[in-house]
Amino acid sequence: SQQGEEDPQALSIQEGENATMNCSYKTSINNLQWYRQNSGRGLVHLILIRSNEREKHSGRLRVTLDTSKKSSSLLITASRAADTASYFCATDALAAGNKLTFGGGTRVLVKP
Amino acid sequence: DTEVTQTPKHLVMGMTNKKSLKCEQHMGHRAMYWYKQKAKKPPELMFVYSYEKLSINESVPSRFSPECPNSSLLNLHLHALQPEDSALYLCASSQEGGRGALYEQYFGPGTRLTVT
Numbered sequence: 129s130q131q132g133e134e135d136p137q138a139l140s141i142q143e144g145e146n147a148t149m150n151c152s153y154k155t156s157i158n159n160l161q162w163y164r165q166n167s168g169r170g171l172v173h174l175i176l177i178r179s180n181e182r183e184k185h186s187g188r189l190r191v192t193l194d195t196s197k198k199s200s201s202l203l204i205t206a207s208r209a210a211d212t213a214s215y216f217c218a219t220d221a222l223a224a225g226n227k228l229t230f231g232g233g234t235r236v237l238v239k240p
Numbered sequence: 241d242t243e244v245t246q247t248p249k250h251l252v253m254g255m256t257n258k259k260s261l262k263c264e265q266h267m268g269h270r271a272m273y274w275y276k277q278k279a280k281k282p283p284e285l286m287f288v289y290s291y292e293k294l295s296i297n298e299s300v301p302s303r304f305s306p307e308c309p310n311s312s313l314l315n316l317h318l319h320a321l322q323p324e325d326s327a328l329y330l331c332a333s334s335q336e337g338g339r340g341a342l343y344e345q346y347f348g349p350g351t352r353l354t355v356t
Contacts, residue, residue: 137275139299158342168246170347171283216282220342227296228273228345 132160132217132231140237147204149151150235151217152197158220160193161228165214174202174215207238246331246348254356256319263314263331263349272314273345275330283330289314308315321355328352 132153141147151160159178163171175191175197177184177200182192192201217231244265251257263272270291275283288296291306303325305317314331332345 161344163347167351168350170349171332171345172293173344176344199342214307227288229285233280233282235280 130220132229134215134217134234135230136234138235138237140239141207143207143209143238143240145207147207147211147235147236149202149215149236149237151200151202153196153200153217153219153221153231153233155221157195159185160191161218161220162189162200163216163218163230165216165233167213178183186215204236207236209238209240210237212236242329244333244346244348246329247349248351250352250354251355252354252356253318253321255323257321258317258319259314260318261329261331261353263316263348264312265333265346266312267333267346268311269333269335269346271336272308273334274314274316275332277328277330277350284346287316299319305347318353321353323355326353326355 132151135150139147155181159176161176162174165171165172175184175186177191177193179195188205193200214233214235216233220228220229247262274286274287276286277283284353286300286340287306292308292311303320307315328350331348334345335343
């Protein structure tokens, strides 16, 4: 079963715009991770944020975590056509036996 | 070397065949994972190996049989599969076998399996 739910399910933006996607989860977590998947390929790790952290940056990526609301957001700034992919949040929850459980994903299309 | 390799890239098999998927990593990771992913769905965990021992089996049918011959290799043996088992099978590895989910996972490109 999915621990995380992502919103929106799909997002279409112009190159240069920012893209924001959200992830909500149900139980307490140790950490939350974001992954990117290009069509039909393996997943690539983007950022890991621990439960005691509130914000993390990596290049054009900004991740926030609000444990009181059990939610996280991923912001991609100045998007490029190469950012077109599916983005998944994944949680490591104690209640799930310390395994990684993925959310449903957000499909992002960046139009040139 | 931060690469996880998987072979074959594509596999078509009949319901009576026996085949194997292979995964290899040389990052010294002690946790390795098998996931199944259907189209437009998230990856679903199947198995976790920690220090070459099976630590999690997500109630996967016995027609899927994992094997970890050594710390670098992970196999998934397939037998008597059903058409609904057609999917992308992803292998991943991470540091810290005991609680592997605390670290980022490195994924292979996957094997696209079609069962006819």
